[in-house]
Amino acid sequence: MGLTIAVGIKWVPNQQAVRFDERTGTLIREGVTSIVNPHDLDAVELALRIRDRYGGKVVALSMSPPSAVKGLEHVIGMGVDEGVLISDRAFAGADTLATSYVISSALRRLGGFDLALFGQETIDSSTAHIPAQVAGWLGLPYLYYATEVELDGSGRKVIVKRMLEDRAEWYELDMPAVLGVAMKSQLPRPVKLSNKLRLREENPIRTWSNAELKLDQRCVGLRGSPTIVAKSTWTPEVPRRRQILEGTPEEAARKLVEALFREGVLR
Amino acid sequence: MSLAQKRKSKRVDCATVCPEWGCRQPGEHEGIWVVGEVEGGAISEPSLQMLTPARMVANKLGTFVEGVLLGGDEGALRAAASEMIKRGADRATVIAGRELSEYAPPAFAGAIAALAAERRPDVILLSATMRGREIAPYVASLLRAGITADCTQFDVDEDSGDLFMIRPPFAAIMLAYIKTPTRRPQIATARPNVFPVPPRDEARDGPVEVRPASSYVRAPPGMRLLRSEALRRDEVPLEKAEYVVAGGRGVGTKEGFAALEELARTLGGVVAGSRRAVDLGLVPHERQVGQTGKSVRPKLYIAVGISGAAQHVMGIREAGTVVAINIDRDAPIFRSADYGIVADWRDVIPALIREISARRTSPGKGT
Ligand SMILES: Cc1cc2nc3c(=O)[nH]c(=O)nc-3n(C[C@H](O)[C@H](O)[C@H](O)COP(=O)(O)OP(=O)(O)OC[C@H]3O[C@@H](n4cnc5c(N)ncnc54)[C@H](O)[C@@H]3O)c2cc1C
Numbered sequence: 001m002g003l004t005i006a007v008g009i010k011w012v013p014n015q016q017a018v019r020f021d022e023r024t025g026t027l028i029r030e031g032v033t034s035i036v037n038p039h040d041l042d043a044v045e046l047a048l049r050i051r052d053r054y055g056g057k058v059v060a061l062s063m064s065p066p067s068a069v070k071g072l073e074h075v076i077g078m079g080v081d082e083g084v085l086i087s088d089r090a091f092a093g094a095d096t097l098a099t100s101y102v103i104s105s106a107l108r109r110l111g112g113f114d115l116a117l118f119g120q121e122t123i124d125s126s127t128a129h130i131p132a133q134v135a136g137w138l139g140l141p142y143l144y145y146a147t148e149v150e151l152d153g154s155g156r157k158v159i160v161k162r163m164l165e166d167r168a169e170w171y172e173l174d175m176p177a178v179l180g181v182a183m184k185s186q187l188p189r190p191v192k193l194s195n196k197l198r199l200r201e202e203n204p205i206r207t208w209s210n211a212e213l214k215l216d217q218r219c220v221g222l223r224g225s226p227t228i229v230a231k232s233t234w235t236p237e238v239p240r241r242r243q244i245l246e247g248t249p250e251e252a253a254r255k256l257v258e259a260l261f262r263e264g265v266l267r
Numbered sequence: 268m269s270l271a272q273k274r275k276s277k278r279v280d281c282a283t284v285c286p287e288w289g290c291r292q293p294g295e296h297e298g299i300w301v302v303g304e305v306e307g308g309a310i311s312e313p314s315l316q317m318l319t320p321a322r323m324v325a326n327k328l329g330t331f332v333e334g335v336l337l338g339g340d341e342g343a344l345r346a347a348a349s350e351m352i353k354r355g356a357d358r359a360t361v362i363a364g365r366e367l368s369e370y371a372p373p374a375f376a377g378a379i380a381a382l383a384a385e386r387r388p389d390v391i392l393l394s395a396t397m398r399g400r401e402i403a404p405y406v407a408s409l410l411r412a413g414i415t416a417d418c419t420q421f422d423v424d425e426d427s428g429d430l431f432m433i434r435p436p437f438a439a440i441m442l443a444y445i446k447t448p449t450r451r452p453q454i455a456t457a458r459p460n461v462f463p464v465p466p467r468d469e470a471r472d473g474p475v476e477v478r479p480a481s482s483y484v485r486a487p488p489g490m491r492l493l494r495s496e497a498l499r500r501d502e503v504p505l506e507k508a509e510y511v512v513a514g515g516r517g518v519g520t521k522e523g524f525a526a527l528e529e530l531a532r533t534l535g536g537v538v539a540g541s542r543r544a545v546d547l548g549l550v551p552h553e554r555q556v557g558q559t560g561k562s563v564r565p566k567l568y569i570a571v572g573i574s575g576a577a578q579h580v581m582g583i584r585e586a587g588t589v590v591a592i593n594i595d596r597d598a599p600i601f602r603s604a605d606y607g608i609v610a611d612w613r614d615v616i617p618a619l620i621r622e623i624s625a626r627r628t629s630p631g632k633g634t
Contacts, residue, residue: 132372136406136408218284227414235442243607250614253618254622
């Protein structure tokens with residue numbers, strides 16, 4: 001018995017290493033490694049804590065190219081019980097609607113879960129779409145910016161604390177439910193060698209391609225994505241005066257303060 | 268053909284569309300919706316800001332702007348609807364009733380989707396406030412429609428009448444023109460402060476239709492609010508601040524940010540930071556400026572030890588005067604600044620505090 005907690009993780013380029021080509025405006029991919037989206041580790045940590053307290057298992061899912069198996073290995077190292085790599089050429093090029101459609105199909109295939117946790121957003125696109133879209137496809141209650149989760153007495157509902165900018169709120173949700181876990185709300189635990197050993201002994205990672213999910217080609221990947229990039233342009237520059245105030249720091253500061261008072265910016 | 272004709276004659280081949288999602292003809296959709304958020308009984312400023320692009324797009328497409336408001340308090344919603352009309356909407360629909368008196372995302376998003384399924388708007392715009400970000404994607408998946416987050420501009424494709432939802436993509440420092448040619452409604456969000464609040468026109472008037480929440484919230488949302496606790500806030504929210512002193516990795520330490528705090532206090536403003544500063548734990552995420560943080564529109568923005576990455580300066584496009592303080596003369600931030608000081612912030616910040624304080628105690632001094 002116990003809970004089945006699904007947690008979604010995304011394999012993203014390591015932002016610390018990302019550089020742009022200033023001439024062409026494109027990303028320099030050379031030498032850029034990938035990592036588990038750091039905000040997803042908050043979701044993994046919260047899932048593990050819920051499991052440790054109430055029992056059950058945590059299953060991590062990642063819709064990514066095959067290299068993301070490293071990401072699943074990482075979270076299994078943290079203590080996640082099972083991993084599912086959702087990977088198929090047909091899923092490539094998906095926008096958030098087509099991605100969330102595949103993820104929700106995979107969640108259905110899991111055959112029942114109590115909670116599905118996601119990082120609030122990814123560092124590479126920051127749309128924060130996926131948790132709500134998954135909830136929408138599955139018709140489930142959901143909440144964003146979750147920081148704490150407890151089971152109520154009946155064991156069929158969760159009490160979720162979430163933080164908005166000006167207030168804290170507590171909601172009660174029927175399970176199954178979907179949560180976006182607030183960024184930096186948890187302290188993700190380190191990888192343990194004993195967990196990593198399970199990878200060799202138990203083979204806890206499955207791969208599902210579209211042979212398993214059996215989704216119509218028109219609903220997935222590029223073809224299933226309603227949004228397309230039609231063209232791109234340079235960001236128009238905001239005209240600024242670009243006036244460097246020369247002199248010692250004291251002189252420059254004086255010139256600046258004078259100008260700001262003169263222009264009515266300061267009073 | 269006029270743009271309106273092009274738009275109305277737009278058809279898709281339903282054989283190409285995901286059968287499970289249903290096929291709706293784009294040409295049968297009309298109107299630009301702005302979903303209005305009501306906070307403490309009044310329409311929120313970010314919602315009013317969305318009327319700026321809505322009006323522009325509606326004028327180009329030859330269609331109307333409609334405010335859509337949801338909640339429990341019909342009186343407040345009607346007042347909010349009339350405010351939206353005075354600021355550029357042509358009409359408004361209010362969904363009011365007990366079912367929406369307490370905020371539950373599936374109920375609010377579900378009601379918007381149900382109304383959209385009935386009325387078939389061409390476009391739905393929402394502000395990407397914390398709640399807007401929570402609701403918009405659920406609406407999109409219920410309607411099996413595309414959604415584009417955090418747009419910084421909107422325009423219209425003259426060839427098709429499709430909406431261009433313009434935003435910086437991850438993989439470039441350029442702007443991507445995104446559209447959803449085969450599905451409607453076209454759903455998009457923009458972060459607060461990216462657009463200005465349109466001026467109020469007392470003379471504007473338009474119909475406000477009130478519909479019962481019970482017709483649009485068909486199932487209980489499966490969740491309820493237990494309690495809510497206001498957080499003590501002693502600072503002005505970043506979006507509202509007139510003076511912003513932002514620090515980056517170049518400021519580097521807590522002590523450095525304490526100096527920025529002092530300057531902010533002298534100015535009567537607040538401290539913010541770059542994403543690197545947030546990553547270093549020097550500023551909370553809600554005070555991050557930029558593409559994945561906030562857009563600000565203060566009178567004065569002082570960037571200290573910030574290099575001026577495209578993703579950062581995106582957030583200060585609407586700032587009045589921009590000042591950059593950086594030790595590196597070649598730092599890109601100077602291209603996005605009105606005034607630049609090339610020096611170590613440790614020498615500049617105390618001098619600025621002294622100069623401003625001196626000015627204020629003896630206003631006759633100087634030029
Ligand atoms: C998808 C994506 C989204 C992003 N979103 C955002 C966003 O929303 N906001 C954001 O800010 N960034 C964002 N970034 C990150 C962005 O690309 C930059 O990495 C970041 O803005 C750099 O922060 P910084 O200027 O503080 O640090 P750095 O680039 O390291 O710059 C530090 C600066 O401090 C100067 N300096 C050092 N010492 C001193 C001194 N003693 N006195 C004065 N100056 C000094 C240096 O000359 C340098 O210019 C995003 C990146 C990606 C890939």
